[in-house]
Amino acid sequence: VAFDSIETPFGKINKALGGSGSYFSLAASQFCPTSLVGVVGSDFSDKYRAPLRKRNIDLSGLEQAKGKTFAWGGKYSFDLNNRDSLFTHLNVMADFQPKLQPHQRGIGFVFLGNMHPTIQLKTLSQIKKPKFVGLDTMNFWIEKAPKELKKILKLADIFVINDSEARELSKEHNLVKAAKKIIRMMETIYPRPSPHKRREAATLIIKRGEYGLLMFRSAFPSTSGRGVRGEGLSMQVFHLPGFPLENVTDPTGAGDSFAGGFMGYLAKTGDVSWNNLKRACAAGSVMASFDVEKLGTRRLQEIKDSDIKRRFAEFKNLTNF
């Protein structure tokens, strides 16, 4: 949870509610009760809490620490495909150690936002019996904490990264080859570090910005829970484009909104079959397509259930034949 200052060719906001936790929660809360774990500083006033509360997001796990809230500033290029980070002040995030509330320890659908893999592990270990675990990361952790990342990878049911991260992690340019390697990293568990968790199949989502996403799943889940598969690993594959929009204002938070919509849809339906994962991708993409229409979290704050249903149907028309 952060203060975001964003400049795009179409507008500017300063010290607005942001951070991946905010985007994720605003999107997920459209589908299911959402509980946020994070930290803010003493400068995080009620004004910032209000939009989250309005969507009934449980903020009991949002710790308020002494100091300043994490702050980020970024500026986008003319075509919105590149952005420069103007500043990143970790502030209270630097020493954050997540402590889950008792009622949060029973949650089944868990998403571990982009953070040091060790913090992600510490968070997950507080959940009694996770049903379905989503995981995000970034290039920084792939480079700085590869061992820890590989540990948490084995505990995730679904791993959501972008194409450059997938290429860096797998050292493969071709995304199908990259996906095979990463799925093997997720699948090879011996001994399985968390005995209470039994994964059906490892799933990977590779985000490609305006070009949408590819989702991969090992077609034949290993029954032994150990061993690297042969080169011929067979995978199920699904693709969803970015929604073609005439006006894109601010891409900030699109990936987090996707993840929120995706996990929210799964939690709401309680169904993690391949066909329902496809629909969850559509729900996530719907949320991402709304997010980019206005600056910061503004559009996510105002959309209604009927907007979501309409765009979900438009996505079907766009892709099904």
Add this chain to the structure above:
Amino acid sequence: VAFDSIETPFGKINKALGGSGSYFSLAASQFCPTSLVGVVGSDFSDKYRAPLRKRNIDLSGLEQAKGKTFAWGGKYSFDLNNRDSLFTHLNVMADFQPKLQPHQRGIGFVFLGNMHPTIQLKTLSQIKKPKFVGLDTMNFWIEKAPKELKKILKLADIFVINDSEARELSKEHNLVKAAKKIIRMMETIYPRPSPHKRREAATLIIKRGEYGLLMFRSAFPSTSGRGVRGEGLSMQVFHLPGFPLENVTDPTGAGDSFAGGFMGYLAKTGDVSWNNLKRACAAGSVMASFDVEKLGTRRLQEIKDSDIKRRFAEFKNLTNF
């Protein structure tokens, strides 16, 4: 129809059967009887005709002129996303004036390959009653012959270009905005230059390389056949990804193979409804996905009907939810 010399990181061929006419015809002939109009030189031996004849492509409109066959050489970068043209020798193409055979003048489904728009116009004018006209072009003609291009645009039912061409022609970066402008260019006809032709709706396909394609159609065809629509032009939109392949060897001819499969499917089914245009896009994308698997036209020469049916079904699984 050309001699192609191609170098990719995965192999090399020299003076092989190529040119957009060859790729297009090999793909289209999988779906319907295909008649090719073009020119080759006296060096175009039977060896080059054989793969086309094997697919029963009508070569009676393939003029053999004195001189050398059009020859092109290209070299691809490591990731296949960029290529340098090493040489382009127009040879007999420089003075080509297409003359259709009498039996070709009655053809209904016509595709005008990338060439000077005036040559495209002269070709189309020899067709008695075209049912459905497809059109290709390139940046070169957008820059060098914009007036002539805008004339032929108004006679095409479907216009197939890539994203950079769409951006250059419309002077819009956003592809939805670009599509609206180009569809208006196709629609605004007063007086309609070819009275025997009555178009249902203008359709535009924007190809995005490995990211697939977007297809746009004006949702409410103009009934008067004249007048520019308001800013609020409503469009139907369809998206299809590139097929995720583990091994891509040579992207040469992918766009032409797409166009061939697309037009062949339409001619075979005789149905130009929006839903069938979607299926035709899938048929075209299937052919493009095969084309890139081997160097030059090799893969197109060997595929069978069962290969096409299987990958068509895989495309459905890949995109439908």
